[in-house]
Amino acid sequence: MNRKFKIAIAGGGAAGLMAAAAASSAGAEVILIEKMPAAGKKLLLTGNGRCNITNISMLKPDLRKIYGENGIFLSSSIKELPYEKLLAFFEDNGVPLKQEKDGRIFPKSDKSSDILDMFLDILRRNRVEILTETALKAIETEPGKPGRVRAFITDMGAFEASQYIIACGGKSFPATGSTGDSFLFAEQTGHRIEKLHPALVPVKVKETWLKKLQGLTLDYVGIEVLQKGKILFRTGGSLLFTHFGISGPEILNLSGSISALDPSDEITIRLNFVNQYKDQDIKEYMGNLLASNTKKSVLNMLKSILPERAAAISVELSGIDPGKKSAVITKQERKALSDALTGIKLTYNGTTGFAGAMLTGGGIDPSQLNPGTMRSGFIDNLAFAGEALAIDGPTGGYNLHMCWLTGFMAGKSAAGEI
C-alpha cells in the first residue's frame, strides 16, 4: 500500500486527536495512524476515568511557574487557543464541563469516554481516516533532501503527505501504547532529547515501618527533599502512604524533580506530620498539649491531633513508652517527640518507574520547534505534539492542556490555517 494524504498524523492520543480535529476542521484530508486496536487508551484512564481536561489557572497562566522554563514555548499557542476558546470547543461539541476543587475542569458527566467520543465524532464527521493496529516504523526523507519528510513508513505500507505530525506520546503507562516511539523518531531525525525520567509517579522509600501506615492520608504534611544536607525542594499538603512509600498530589508533583536528581548521593525526604502548626514553636506547642492532657498517655494525647496510626508511629520513632502518662514526660522526651513529629526522615529508593508514572519528564527540547506551528526547525514538514515534548506540568489538568495546545497548533498550521 502506498497512499497520499494532505496530513499524516502518528498517534491517536490527546495530542494526535486534537491535531486531527483541528486539521480536518480546517478542511484538510487527514489520516491518523494508531498502533493500538483503538485510539485514546490513555485518555480514557485520565482523572480516574473522569478526565481532568484543564485547570482554571490556564485562564491567565504563569507558564514558567506551571511548566518550568520550557513553558514559555506555549505562549503563542495560548494566544491562538485561549482558555475560554478551548472550553467552548468542548462545550460546543456536546461536552458540558464543570469546575471542581483547585480549579480542575472535568466533563459534567464525569466520563472521560465522553471526551474521546467527542473527538471520534468530529473525526468521523470530517472524514478523517483512522487506521488502528498500524505502527509508524520509520520516517523516510526525500532523496537528497534530509530536511523534508517523504513518507511515514508503517507496518501497513508507506503513507505520503505534505505535512507530518508525530504525537506518539511519552514512555509513561506503556500498556496504553505510549512506549517512547516519539523519541526514537525525533532522534532519528536529528532532534535533541532532554533526559527522560518518570514524573507524576509514586515514590519508594527504604524504611519498612512505613507499611504500618499503608492507605493512610494525612492532610497537613510538610515535605522537604534534601541531598548532602541541603534542602532542594520544600512543599506541603496531603500525603498518602503506600505499601512501598509515599504518594498523593504533592509527592506526585515533586517526583519528577526528585527522579531527575543524581541518586549516587543519598536523597532524604523529611516529613513534618504537624505542618499546620509550622508557624508556632512546636516544642512550646507540645508543652501546652502535654500540660492540658496530664491524665492521658502520650499516645492518647497525640491521638487528639493525629490519626491513630500516625500517632503510634510518631511515639514509636520518639522512643517513648506509648503508655507513659503525659504528666511525667521529661524535657528530653518532649524534644524527642517534637523531633519525631516534625522531622521524620525517609530515604528515597527510586520511583515505581515509567510503568506507574502519569507523565514522562524531559523529552524533545521544544526550542528546536517553531512555537507557532510545532514544526521542526530543520525538517520543514514535520511537527511534534503532546507528552513527547519536554514541557512537564503538575497534576490538575495541565498536561492534557499542553496536549490540546500543541496538537491544535500542529494540526491547524499543517492545514495551512496559521
Ligand SMILES: Cc1cc2nc3c(=O)[nH]c(=O)nc-3n(C[C@H](O)[C@H](O)[C@H](O)COP(=O)(O)OP(=O)(O)OC[C@H]3O[C@@H](n4cnc5c(N)ncnc54)[C@H](O)[C@@H]3O)c2cc1C
Ligand atoms: C493514569 C493517568 C491519569 C492521567 N490523568 C490526567 C488528567 O486527569 N489530566 C491531565 O492533564 N493529564 C493526565 N494524565 C497525563 C495525560 O494523560 C498525558 O499527558 C496525555 O494523555 C498525553 O497525550 P499524548 O497524546 O501526548 O500521548 P498518548 O495519550 O500517550 O497517546 C500517544 C498515542 O500514540 C500511539 N503510538 C505510540 N507509538 C506509535 C507508533 N509508533 N505508531 C502509531 N501510534 C503510536 C499510542 O498507542 C497512543 O495511543 C494522566 C496520565 C495517566 C497515565
